[in-house]
Amino acid sequence: MAALGPVRLLRAAASSSRRWLFCASPITGAWPGCSSAAAAVRAARPFSLSARAVLSSEDKITVHFINRDGDKLTAKGKPGDSLLDVVVNNNLDIDGFGACEGTLACSTCHLIFEDHIFEKLDAITDEEMDMLDLAYGLTETSRLGCQICLKKSMDNMTVRVPEAVADVRQSVDMSKNS
Amino acid sequence: MLGWGQHLTSPLSFPPLGFRRWLCSAAAAPRVCVVGSGPAGFYTAQHILKHHGGAQVDIYEKLPVPFGLVRFGVAPDHPEVKNVINTFTQTARSGRCSYYGNVTVGRDAMVAELQQAYHAVVLSYGAEDNRVLGIPGENLSGVYSARAFVGWYNGLPENRDLNPDLSCETALILGHGNVALDIARILLSPLQLLRKTDITDGSLAALACSKVKHVWLVGRRGPLQVAFTIKELREMINLPGARPVLSPADFTGLEDAVKDAPRPRKRLTELMIKTALEKPVETACPREWGLKFQRSPQEVLPTADGRQARGIRMALTRLEGSGDSAKAVPTGDMEELECGLVVSSIGYRSLPLDPAVPFDTQRGVIPNSSGRVKGVPGLYCSGWVKRGPTGVIITTMNDSFDTAQSVLEDLQGGVLDVSTSREGFGAMESILRSRGVRPVSFSDWEKIDAAEVARGKAAGKPREKIVDLQEMLRIIGH
Numbered sequence: 001m002a003a004l005g006p007v008r009l010l011r012a013a014a015s016s017s018r019r020w021l022f023c024a025s026p027i028t029g030a031w032p033g034c035s036s037a038a039a040a041v042r043a044a045r046p047f048s049l050s051a052r053a054v055l056s057s058e059d060k061i062t063v064h065f066i067n068r069d070g071d072k073l074t075a076k077g078k079p080g081d082s083l084l085d086v087v088v089n090n091n092l093d094i095d096g097f098g099a100c101e102g103t104l105a106c107s108t109c110h111l112i113f114e115d116h117i118f119e120k121l122d123a124i125t126d127e128e129m130d131m132l133d134l135a136y137g138l139t140e141t142s143r144l145g146c147q148i149c150l151k152k153s154m155d156n157m158t159v160r161v162p163e164a165v166a167d168v169r170q171s172v173d174m175s176k177n178s
Numbered sequence: 179m180l181g182w183g184q185h186l187t188s189p190l191s192f193p194p195l196g197f198r199r200w201l202c203s204a205a206a207a208p209r210v211c212v213v214g215s216g217p218a219g220f221y222t223a224q225h226i227l228k229h230h231g232g233a234q235v236d237i238y239e240k241l242p243v244p245f246g247l248v249r250f251g252v253a254p255d256h257p258e259v260k261n262v263i264n265t266f267t268q269t270a271r272s273g274r275c276s277y278y279g280n281v282t283v284g285r286d287a288m289v290a291e292l293q294q295a296y297h298a299v300v301l302s303y304g305a306e307d308n309r310v311l312g313i314p315g316e317n318l319s320g321v322y323s324a325r326a327f328v329g330w331y332n333g334l335p336e337n338r339d340l341n342p343d344l345s346c347e348t349a350l351i352l353g354h355g356n357v358a359l360d361i362a363r364i365l366l367s368p369l370q371l372l373r374k375t376d377i378t379d380g381s382l383a384a385l386a387c388s389k390v391k392h393v394w395l396v397g398r399r400g401p402l403q404v405a406f407t408i409k410e411l412r413e414m415i416n417l418p419g420a421r422p423v424l425s426p427a428d429f430t431g432l433e434d435a436v437k438d439a440p441r442p443r444k445r446l447t448e449l450m451i452k453t454a455l456e457k458p459v460e461t462a463c464p465r466e467w468g469l470k471f472q473r474s475p476q477e478v479l480p481t482a483d484g485r486q487a488r489g490i491r492m493a494l495t496r497l498e499g500s501g502d503s504a505k506a507v508p509t510g511d512m513e514e515l516e517c518g519l520v521v522s523s524i525g526y527r528s529l530p531l532d533p534a535v536p537f538d539t540q541r542g543v544i545p546n547s548s549g550r551v552k553g554v555p556g557l558y559c560s561g562w563v564k565r566g567p568t569g570v571i572i573t574t575m576n577d578s579f580d581t582a583q584s585v586l587e588d589l590q591g592g593v594l595d596v597s598t599s600r601e602g603f604g605a606m607e608s609i610l611r612s613r614g615v616r617p618v619s620f621s622d623w624e625k626i627d628a629a630e631v632a633r634g635k636a637a638g639k640p641r642e643k644i645v646d647l648q649e650m651l652r653i654i655g656h
Contacts, residue, residue, distance in 0.1 A: 095225075096575050099265065103258030105409075108572055130409040133442035134570055164576045 061150045064158040065111075067094055072158075079152060083145035083159065084109050094161055102146035104128065107135035109145035112160040121148060137162035206599035208233045208589050211296040213283045213531070214303035215239035216246020217574045218561020220266040222300050225582030227274055230589060236296070236603050237270070238287070239279040241335070242618040242650045243626060244270070246304055249643075250334045253360040254375035255367065257640060259571060270620045276603060279618035280651070286615040287606055289532040293556060295605035297594050298585050300558040301535065301544060301551070302578070305526035305567040311352065315478025316522070319343065320487035324357045324523030331364055331381040333643035338380070343486075344388035346518025350490055352475055353523030354397035355405040356570075359414050361521055362393045366420040366465045376634065376641045390519065393467040398474045398506040400497055401428055401450055402435065407570065408446045414467065415453050423468035424454035472496065473513065474506055478520055489516045526567035542566060549581025556594060558585055622654040629653050 060076040063086055067073055075090035077083075084098045087109075100106040104127050113121070118141040124132075128147050132138060142162070210226055212219045215237050223235040243249065245263055252259045270277050281287055283303070292299045308325040310316065320343050329337030349365055351358045364372070369386055377385075397404065415422050429451045436447040450469070473492040481488045491514050495506035528544075530537035536553060538545050543566055544559045551557040560581035561574050569577075588594045610617060626644060633642035644650050 095228075095579065096221075096572075099262050099571060099575065100258050101261040101264070103261060105256065105258035105261070106571055108575065126412065127409070129445065130407075130412060133408055133445060134572060136572070136576065138441065164579065 061152065061155045063150070063154070064156070065092060065094065066158060066160040068161050068163055077150045079150050081150045083111060083148045083150070086150070087145065095164070097161075098146060104131055104144070104146070107131045107144065110135040110137070110142055110162055111145045111148070112137075112139050112162055113141045113143060113148075114158060115141060117154060117157045118143070120153065135162070136164055206596050208298065208594065208596050209296045209600045209602035210235045210298045210300065210585065211292045211602070212237045212300045212302055213289075213292070214246060214301070214561070214563075215244040215266075215277065215279070216302065216304050216561065217248055217262060217266075217571060218304065218564075218578045219246070219300075219302035220244075220262075220269055221575045221578035222302055222558075222560045222582045222585075223275055224265070224269045225579045226585055227269065227272060229582070229586050233589075234274050234276075234602060236276045236278060238281045238283055238292075239277065239618075240282045240303075242279045242623070242647065242654075244277060244279060244620070244623055250329060250332045252332075253328075253364065254332065254377035255363070255371060257375065262571060277618075277620035277623065278603065278606075279623060280656075281610060281615055281617050284532040286610060286613055289534045289557070291606065291609055293534075295601055295603070297596055297600050298556050298558060298588070300549075300560060300581060300585065301531065301563055302560045303528075303531060303563055305528040305542070305562040307527040307529050308522075309525040309527050311475060311522050311524065313475055313477055315480060315487065318478050318480055318487045319485055320346070320518055321478055321520045321522070324351070324353065324361055324521050325526060327361055327521050328357060331377055331385075333376075333378040333645045335645055335647045338378075338645040342384070343519065344384060344390055347389055348392045348394070348515075348517040349390045349519035349521065350515060350517040351393065351395045351521045351523055352397075353405075353525070354395055354399075354403070354469065355523060355525070356407060356410045358395050358521075358523040359406050359410045361523060362395060362467050363410075363414055363417060365390050365393050366417060366467055368419050371418075374638060376639055376643060378643055378645055379637070380645070391465050393465075394470050394515070394517070395467070396470045396473050396475070396492065398472065398495055399504055400471045401432060401447060401469070402439075402443070402500070403497075403502065403504055404446070404450075404469075405568075406446075408442065408449060411446065411449060415449070417467075419463060420465040420467055421458060421463035422453050423466050424450060425468075426454045428469075428471050429454050472506060474508060476512070479514065487518060487520050489514055490520060526562065528563045528567065549577075549584045550588075616656050618651075618654060618656070622656075625654050626650050 060078055062074060062076050063083065065073040065075070065087070073092050075086050075092055077086035077089065081089070082102065084102045086092070087094055087097055096108050099108040102109070110132065121143060124143065128144055131144060132142055135142060139162070145159075208230065210233055212223050212235060219237055223237055226233050227235055245266060248260055248263055269275055283289065283292065289299065308323045315321070322340065322342055326337045326340055327342060330340035330342065351361055364385070365388065369382070372382060372385065432447055433451060436444045439447070472495045474495050475490055476493050477491045478487050479489040479491060480486065491512055493508040494511040494513060496509050497504045498507050499505055528542045530539070535557065536545050536551060544563050545552040546559050546564055549558045549560055549564055551559055558581050560578040564581065565577055589596065630641040630643055634640055644653070
């Protein structure tokens with residue numbers, strides 16, 4: 001399963017960009033994601049800098065990202081941070097990452113995991129699966145970075161940013177009207 | 179609803195490679211013009227600025243206000259999708275990007291003039307028209323295009339007075355795409371949900387008086403050809419106070435048919451099957467909606483006075499072929515359905531902009547190769563006008579990055595002659611002034627934005643959109 005049909009790779013793997021954070025919508029309420037503890041951390045973020053400062057470096061979890069151009073980006077996050085947090089907080093240069101800011105409304109934070117890490121990830125929700133259905137380069141170990149929260153056991157894991165697709169007509173075409 | 183990220187890195191931050199290349203090339207700063215400020219325009223601009231540290235990008239927009247379909251297309255109850263505005267705002271605030279709203283390219287400024295003023299021109303003006311049914315009765319009162327209906331509840335100035343007739347109990351939406359589902363959801367959502375969105379005050383008042391209780395979404399083909407995506411379907415199924423009505427007979431044998439289908443089609447079909455087979459919960463549901471398949475509209479039937487829609491006649495169809503390429507062929511049988519509201523949601527359509535730009539009227543796109551307009555060096559396109567009016571935000575993002583990459587390659591490879599400098603907006607300013615056109619800047623927009631947010635605050639909404647063009651211009655002292 002999980003093959004999304006023939007895809008052509010983006011001609012030039014480009015790297016760039018930003019992205020900001022979770023911004024829970026009062027309308028849609030809470031979406032599944034990191035634990036409630038993480039949500040609390042998120043809610044308190046503007047005031048949590050001093051608390052974060054006291055975390056010693058041993059408490060941090062190292063994550064390696066293989067970017068589209070093959071470059072390895074290494075960053076640290078603390079337990080409970082989502083992988084989108086890690087990308088944003090460390091200004092990792094991944095083009096178009098996290099366009100909807102972690103609200104499960106796009107699939108731009110799609111990441112591919114190592115088998116042994118993927119197997120231990122928290123169960124995936126229908127809503128995350130729904131957005132992954134629209135992701136480019138979907139694999140059997142794909143998840144959305146905004147839904148994956150760091151745990152100690154993930155220290156030194158490597159995640160891969162999927163290639164973007166240039167020819168969108170070759171992706172699954174579910175957008176034509178009937 | 180701005181994220182905390184406003185103070186974080188700009189989407190354009192730190193372009194070391196592009197900048198170095200630019201320094202080495204020792205050429206004039208490339209001036210790039212983007213026509214249209216929707217997601218295609220902004221993503222194209224963002225990518226060029228990010229990867230070329232010397233480029234100056236000017237974005238022209240027909241309306242005073244930016245963001246195109248993110249503002250006027252994305253449903254009001256989908257604020258998460260609108261978060262992309264935060265990134266676009268960062269781009270527009272960049273020192274190397276300027277926004278010129280209230281300028282209609284093709285009328286106030288011609289493409290040939292932009293080509294003189296800029297090294298490269300990118301057309302990202304989207305699809306402002308819609309496909310028409312081409313059936314008798316299409317122009318009766320009570321029949322609307324989805325484009326106009328969406329424009330109405332989203333505050334698009336040209337549709338502010340649509341005033342759709344919601345006095346009937348049954349509405350019929352022609353089309354099985356996400357826009358059709360958006361409209362069904364807006365028609366059936368509990369008011370208290372809509373009230374907290376940026377839906378316009380006028381449309382909220384009209385929906386408050388709506389008598390619409392049944393909404394049917396009709397498609398010419400079958401369940402395997404629906405164009406909507408699973409997130410929107412699930413949202414509709416879970417809509418409070420509205421019951422899905424799917425006929426199990428429509429799904430017979432489909433479980434096997436999608437066993438080996440690509441995952442999105444498989445999961446989408448399985449969700450429809452599950453919903454169709456589920457025993458209806460025995461709670462009173464004031465409203466209901468459903469999918470009708472293999473019906474092709476033949477005529478909108480008029481009331482006795484011949485002015486208003488009272489129903490629709492549809493030809494039943496059978497499918498020839500399978501999958502996306504299946505064709506609906508009339509069986510000869512007809513069916514009539516009573517409905518006072520008909521919304522045709524069969525697709526948007528791009529229009530040619532200017533005689534200087536080639537246009538494929540058949541496909542409704544500008545003929546191009548990776549965004550390079552065929553036969554016109556220095557002219558590019560991105561978004562819906564490049565590939566047709568389909569896809570979600572990530573589709574447009576990738577597609578716009580692809581076009582931006584073509585521009586960057588042509589700057590790098592000398593295809594675009596940057597040895598002579600171009601004046602950019604400096605050249606356009608006098609042309610526009612001579613025609614009595616006053617562009618709206620991004621900081622002007624931010625004043626309109628602030629006014630909208632302030633008005634919304636009183637009503638507990640993220641914003642109250644200003645739907646009158648003159649009022650927008652008054653706020654900024656034009």
